[in-house]
Amino acid sequence: xxxxxxxxxxxxxxxHMFDLVADVERxxxxxxxxxxxxVRQRTPEEEGIEEIVADMTxxxxxxxxxxxxxxxxxxxxxxxxVEYLQGPFSHMQNRWTFKPEGDEACEIExxxxxxxxxxxxxxxxxxxxxxxxxxxxxxFEHRADQVYGRKTA
Numbered sequence: 001x002x003x004x005x006x007x008x009x010x011x012x013x014x015x016h017m018f019d020l021v022a023d024v025e026r027x028x029x030x031x032x033x034x035x036x037x038x039v040r041q042r043t044p045e046e047e048g049i050e051e052i053v054a055d056m057t058x059x060x061x062x063x064x065x066x067x068x069x070x071x072x073x074x075x076x077x078x079x080x081x082v083e084y085l086q087g088p089f090s091h092m093q094n095r096w097t098f099k100p101e102g103d104e105a106c107e108i109e110x111x112x113x114x115x116x117x118x119x120x121x122x123x124x125x126x127x128x129x130x131x132x133x134x135x136x137x138x139x140f141e142h143r144a145d146q147v148y149g150r151k152t153a
Contacts, residue, residue: 002115008110008141010144012141012145014099014106016144024052029143030140035058037054037055040055048076049072049073052070052071069082070082078099079098082094082095088121090116091113091115092115095111
């Protein structure tokens with residue numbers, strides 16, 4: 001199964017970055033390849049934990065696919081877990097972890113592993129997905145700069 005993992009230090013608080021990633025409805029505005037995102041269900045769990053079921057449509061050139069996932073937002077632990085429910089994958093899971101580094105910075109860890117059901121779709125989208133995942137961290141950091149203001153070193 002293809003996997004991708006990255007760690008990145010950003011000049012925004014862990015709470016701000018968590019909020020930015022948790023705001024899934026805004027993804028079509030700035031996330032690479034995300035053309036649409038619809039929240040189907042939002043359920044508060046225990047205090048500070050929320051579960052979202054959402055459909056995300058990704059597209060690249062002539063390929064357009066929609067998949068459903070369950071997103072668990074764990075604010076007390078500053079973790080976000082995304083679990084695949086249905087769509088073009090046989091498996092997909094990704095995880096965000098936000099580690100505070102003082103009040104004005106944090107380390108973000110992003111991990112994903114996935115596999116397409118169709119070998120052909122995997123060959124078409126695989127390399128492009130790898131490129132997009134590499135751009136995700138930058139896209140979220142740029143979004144944070146727009147929303148919260150650019151922090152100086």
